[in-house]
Amino acid sequence: xxxxxxxxxxxxxxxxxxxxxxxxxxxxxxxxxxxxxxxxxxxxxxxxxxxxxxxxxxxxxxxxxxxxxxxxxxxxxxxxxxxxxxxxxxxxxxxxxxxxxxxxxxxxxxxxxxxxxxxxxxxxxxxxxxxxxxxxxxxxxxxxxxxxxxxxxxxxxxxxxxxxxxxxxxxxxxxxxxxxxxxxxxxxxxxxxxxxxxxxxxxxxxxxxxxxxxxxxxxxxxxxxxxxxxxxxxxxxxxxxxxxxxxxxxxxxxxxxxxxxxxxxxxxxxxxxxxxxxxxxxxxxxxxxxxxxxxxxxxxxxxxxxxxxxxxxxxxxxxxxxxxxxxxxxxxxxxxxxxxxxxxxxxxxxxxxxxxxxxxxxxxxxxxxxxxxxxxxxxxxxxxxxxxxxxxxxxxxxxxxxxxxxxxxxxxxxxxxxxxxxxxxxxxxxxxxxxxxxxxxxxxxxxxxxxxxxxxxxxxxxxxxxxxxxxxxxxxxxxxxxxx
Amino acid sequence: xxxxxxxxxxxxxxxxxxxxxxxxxxxxxxxxxxxxxxxxxxxxxxxxxxxxxxxxxxxxxxxxxxxxxxxxxxxxxxxxxxxxxxxxxxxxxxxxxxxxxxxxxxxxxxxxxxxxxxxxxxxxxxxxxxxxxxxxxxxxxxxxxxxxxxxxxxxxxxxxxxxxxxxxxxxxxxxxxxxxxxxxxxxxxxxxxxxxxxxxxxxxxxxxxxxxxxxxxxxxxxxxxxxxxxxxxxxxxxxxxxxxxxxxxxxxxxxxxxxxxxxxxxxxxxxxxxxxxxxxxxxxxxxxxxxxxxxxxxxxxxxxxxxxxxxxxxxxxxxxxxxxxxxxxxxxxxxxxxxxxxxxxxxxxxxxxxxxxxxxxxxxxxxxxxxxxxxxxxxxxxxxxxxxxxxxxxxxxxxxxxxxxxxxxxxxxxxxxxxxxxxxxxxxxxxxxxxxxxxxxxxxxxxxxxxxxxxxxxxxxxxxxxxxxxxxxxxxxxxxxxxxxxxxxxxxxxxxxxxxxxxxxx
Numbered sequence: 007x008x009x010x011x012x013x014x015x016x017x018x019x020x021x022x023x024x025x026x027x028x029x030x031x032x033x034x035x036x037x038x039x040x041x042x043x044x045x046x047x048x049x050x051x052x053x054x055x056x057x058x059x060x061x062x063x064x065x066x067x068x069x070x071x072x073x074x075x076x077x078x079x080x081x082x083x084x085x086x087x088x089x090x091x092x093x094x095x096x097x098x099x100x101x102x103x104x105x106x107x108x109x110x111x112x113x114x115x116x117x118x119x120x121x122x123x124x125x126x127x128x129x130x131x132x133x134x135x136x137x138x139x140x141x142x143x144x145x146x147x148x149x150x151x152x153x154x155x156x157x158x159x160x161x162x163x164x165x166x167x168x169x170x171x172x173x174x175x176x177x178x179x180x181x182x183x184x185x186x187x188x189x190x191x192x193x194x195x196x197x198x199x200x201x202x203x204x205x206x207x208x209x210x211x212x213x214x215x216x217x218x219x220x221x222x223x224x225x226x227x228x229x230x231x232x233x234x235x236x237x238x239x240x241x242x243x244x245x246x247x248x249x250x251x252x253x254x255x256x257x258x259x260x261x262x263x264x265x266x267x268x269x270x271x272x273x274x275x276x277x278x279x280x281x282x283x284x285x286x287x288x289x290x291x292x293x294x295x296x297x298x299x300x301x302x303x304x305x306x307x308x309x310x311x312x313x314x315x316x317x318x319x320x321x322x323x324x325x326x327x328x329x330x331x332x333x334x335x336x337x338x339x340x341x342x343x344x345x346x347x348x349x350x351x352x353x354x355x356x357x358x359x360x361x362x363x364x365x366x367x368x369x370x371x372x373x374x375x376x377x378x379x380x381x382x383x384x385x386x387x388x389x390x391x392x393x394x395x396x397x398x399x400x401x402x403x404x405x406x407x408x409x410x411x412x413x414x415x416x417x418x419x420x421x422x423x424x425x426x427x428x429x430x431x432x433x434x435x436x437x438x439x440x441x442x443x444x445x446x447x448x449x450x451x452x453x454x455x456x457x458x459x460x461x462x463x464x465x466x467x468x469x470x471x472x473x474x475x476x477x478x479x480x481x482x483x484x485x486x487x488x489x490x
Numbered sequence: 491x492x493x494x495x496x497x498x499x500x501x502x503x504x505x506x507x508x509x510x511x512x513x514x515x516x517x518x519x520x521x522x523x524x525x526x527x528x529x530x531x532x533x534x535x536x537x538x539x540x541x542x543x544x545x546x547x548x549x550x551x552x553x554x555x556x557x558x559x560x561x562x563x564x565x566x567x568x569x570x571x572x573x574x575x576x577x578x579x580x581x582x583x584x585x586x587x588x589x590x591x592x593x594x595x596x597x598x599x600x601x602x603x604x605x606x607x608x609x610x611x612x613x614x615x616x617x618x619x620x621x622x623x624x625x626x627x628x629x630x631x632x633x634x635x636x637x638x639x640x641x642x643x644x645x646x647x648x649x650x651x652x653x654x655x656x657x658x659x660x661x662x663x664x665x666x667x668x669x670x671x672x673x674x675x676x677x678x679x680x681x682x683x684x685x686x687x688x689x690x691x692x693x694x695x696x697x698x699x700x701x702x703x704x705x706x707x708x709x710x711x712x713x714x715x716x717x718x719x720x721x722x723x724x725x726x727x728x729x730x731x732x733x734x735x736x737x738x739x740x741x742x743x744x745x746x747x748x749x750x751x752x753x754x755x756x757x758x759x760x761x762x763x764x765x766x767x768x769x770x771x772x773x774x775x776x777x778x779x780x781x782x783x784x785x786x787x788x789x790x791x792x793x794x795x796x797x798x799x800x801x802x803x804x805x806x807x808x809x810x811x812x813x814x815x816x817x818x819x820x821x822x823x824x825x826x827x828x829x830x831x832x833x834x835x836x837x838x839x840x841x842x843x844x845x846x847x848x849x850x851x852x853x854x855x856x857x858x859x860x861x862x863x864x865x866x867x868x869x870x871x872x873x874x875x876x877x878x879x880x881x882x883x884x885x886x887x888x889x890x891x892x893x894x895x896x897x898x899x900x901x902x903x904x905x906x907x908x909x910x911x912x913x914x915x916x917x918x919x920x921x922x923x924x925x926x927x928x929x930x931x932x933x934x935x936x937x938x939x940x941x942x943x944x945x946x947x948x949x950x951x952x953x954x955x956x957x958x959x960x961x962x963x964x965x966x967x968x969x970x971x972x973x974x975x976x977x978x979x980x981x982x983x984x985x986x987x988x989x990x991x992x993x994x995x996x
Contacts, residue, residue, distance in 0.1 A: 370600075370603075370644075374515070374603070381636075385636060390632055390633060390635070390636060391628060391629035391630075391631075391632045391633050392629060392632075392633040392636075396629070396632075397559075400562075400625075400669070401562075403669065403670065403673060404562075404673050404676075407670060407673045407674055407677065408673075408677060412670065412674070415670050415673075416667065416670060419666035419667065419669065419670060420663070420666065422666060423659060423662050423663045423666060426658065426659060426662055427655070427659060430639070430655055430658060430659075431655075433639075434643060434651055434655065437640060437643060437644055438643040438644060438650070438651055438654075477559055478558070478559045478560060478561060481559060481561050481562065482560075482561045485561055
């Protein structure tokens with residue numbers, strides 16, 4: 007390996023985000039504004055510029071840079087644009103929530119920025135090292151964010167669980183990577199792919215791949231590595247839950263696509279059984295356990311596990327269509343999850359978290375517009391046509407059918423029917439149950455926050471519908487990113 | 491006039507109009523009712539224009555074809571033939587009646603959402619009947635569940651939540667398997683166009699699972715015994731309008747699915763498994779008819795009678811395989827098929843009318859319990875006369891639409907087997923038993939109690955609604971040719987396709 011001075015402009019989005027993050031850090035240091043307005047706008051601006059830079063400079067055929075550690079391609083461009091936009095969306099919901107609880111500090115924005123930077127690094131990772139570094143930057147920022155509300159009872163507990171289990175998963179991932187390195191004598195995914203394709207006895211590679219898969223499944227929250235998901239979703243401050251359930255999911259899909267498609271793609275046939283197992287387990291655990299939840303955030307956590315199962319169905323198909331389906335699924339799921347947690351954020355206020363399903367009682371009676379948002383988002387998660395969630399499931403199931411995995415496809419759609427039950431149960435509370443007579447209206451959750459944030463929530467809900475009726479652009483984008 | 495746009499207008503006018511009605515919200519009750527009636531009437535006029543623009547004959551007409559999701563090959567592909575066109579008109583008519591019926595004070599909670607849900611559902615149901623792209627069909631088919639879910643759940647009776655969740659999950663489970671069948675056929679046919687699906691020649695080993703997947707979707711919707719159990723609950727707990735739409739239109743979607751998808755796409759499997767459908771249809775006709783006799787709740791009784799009557803339609807569709815299909819005696823097949831089809835439309839009128847009648851009584855007495863009534867005719871003579879008419883039509887009285895369908899199906903079945911005809915013929919006895927006994931207990935006899943004594947007769951709106959249906963029921967009974975001319979060429983074409991495919995397979 008010869009060392010040459012790298013062309014830094016290849017990594018323009020990352021470099022820009024790093025510089026901007028440092029800038030925000032300095033500005034925030036000297037800001038005395040308790041509402042942190044400058045920090046917020048600078049952060050959002052930095053993220054939006056990153057999205058533009060990623061799409062403008064990185065879309066195109068794949069180019070490897072930085073001695074094979076970094077790849078510039080369309081997939082990376084789309085992933086980067088999506089993760090920073092989702093991070094910006096998450097930040098958009100969070101300020102009133104944080105402000106009312108005395109959590110509004112510059113660190114919140116900085117941690118989000120560093121998490122975004124980690125996700126960008128994953129999206130362009132072309133070697134095991136880059137991917138691991140990006141993942142750790144992301145994970146460490148998220149651990150801190152989960153425990154951000156240190157005076158709450160559940161927050162620090164959730165952060166501790168997340169940290170301990172997350173560190174274990176990172177260790178397992180690293181262990182797997184070391185085996186793959188041992189078998190292929192290279193960190194570069196391109197070389198690993200060559201070795202995997204021509205290996206006569208890929209046993210060591212398969213061992214490594216298995217450990218790596220455990221790490222990825224953990225980060226995505228797929229069963230049987232899902233134990234952290236419900237506690238963290240429930241314990242974290244709602245805007246952080248929103249963040250965790252959106253952009254990092256996309257980043258982990260990126261991690262999978264890099265590791266198991268760019269790198270170990272030739273071993274897909276051997277790994278398929280494991281992927282199917284994870285998919286089936288996630289669909290079962292997620293959908294069945296969600297039924298008995300009474301806490302809305304916790305229910306959505308189990309629903310996230312089942313959605314991870316759907317994403318794994320796309321992975322298991324192993325075709326380009328399957329990967330595009332998984333990517334589309336993750337992006338659209340993130341939009342839905344942002345809507346659902348955004349609603350909880352907007353309905354809550356200091357002293358009333360509005361996170362129990364029972365808190366939504368009679369929402370249609372009191373605030374039909376927000377009930378409408380809830381309806382759209384939950385129908386989309388169910389996969390009802392007319393909402394974008396239908397196309398997400400459609401693409402995954404189609405990929406599975408095309409790959410000949412018809413029993414898996416049948417299982418997945420039946421799991422979706424089971425899933426429909428708990429979404430309908432929430433809708434039942436919001437639509438069919440009337441508020442109790444004589445209850446103090448002040449004690450009920452009311453849309454708070456500011457008018458722009460409430461509009462953002464409505465737009466988020468309507469987006470689910472619009473994308474469901476006109477999905478072509480987004481589908482074409484995801485397929486183009488994968489190279490279809 | 492709207493050449494190339496008419497079908498789209500029929501779908502989107504009610505959907506967008508429904509969204510507009512939702513937007514009015516709680517601001518103006520009169521505005522909501524007025525807007526809803528205008529949108530529903532407009533749609534009905536368009537449907538009438540469709541009837542006039544339609545030229546009897548085979549093939550798809552008024553076709554619209556545009557790309558919708560090109561990267562997946564999904565098209566916005568619409569068209570009607572003699573099978574779907576009358577169902578579109580029926581949908582528009584039923585919705586108009588329901589919207590007008592909903593303008594009474596019986597619906598006072600969230601009127602905008604009530605009307606909006608019906609209008610949006612109207613557009614989606616019309617979409618089901620005119621879609622020629624399998625995925626477009628599936629989109630409308632599933633999306634239609636949502637407004638119905640909310641209608642039953644928000645405005646329904648005491649046990650509404652159980653009923654509506656059961657309704658949703660049952661139908662959802664049935665249809666997801668259909669989606670997988672569509673995806674598989676897409677791989678074989680290279681497009682999602684239904685007409686391309688018709689040209690597929692699949693092996694029997696593939697046809698059977700596809701048929702079973704389609705059967706799961708359509709049988710739940712029809713509904714056929716033994717997957718009918720959602721229907722009595724849903725019908726009973728739904729508000730009057732919801733019951734009318736469920737009975738008059740939603741059930742037809744399942745039967746339509748058999749005609750459009752199951753028979754032409756997988757003819758061999760249909761022939762192979764016709765015995766199964768015939769058997770469950772006969773069970774529905776006889777056993778469910780007996781169950782209907784035992785009901786004490788008026789809506790439940792009509793719901794069970796709906797299942798029995800829909801059994802006639804499915805019997806008519808599947809008995810064709812044993813009634814000399816494609817042979818010289820092919821008349822039996824066409825008779826049965828036509829009978830089943832006429833039964834669909836006729837049941838749409840009769841069941842809508844019966845549910846509206848029950849709604850009239852329920853608005854006044856707030857009970858559906860048959861035992862709470864008696865001697866209604868003494869206080870409501872006009873209502874009594876109409877109710878008796880519809881009950882007799884339900885029992886298959888000659889001169890009403892109910893007679894035509896049942897007679898043709900029985901005649902067709904006779905070509906297949908004497909025993910089919912004999913069992914199906916039992917319905918004339920059983921149907922008469924539950925219909926007439928219902929009438930006897932509710933309408934006739936001395937005035938049962940003080941509440942019945944205080945009943946007032948139909949107002950003008952109710953009289954108009956039931957009067958229109960009475961005219962249609964008698965009209966179709968006396969002159970079924972009006973419907974048969976429209977539908978028959980399409981049915982003949984369908985039978986020809988099926989028999990050609992069966993011959994080729996042999």
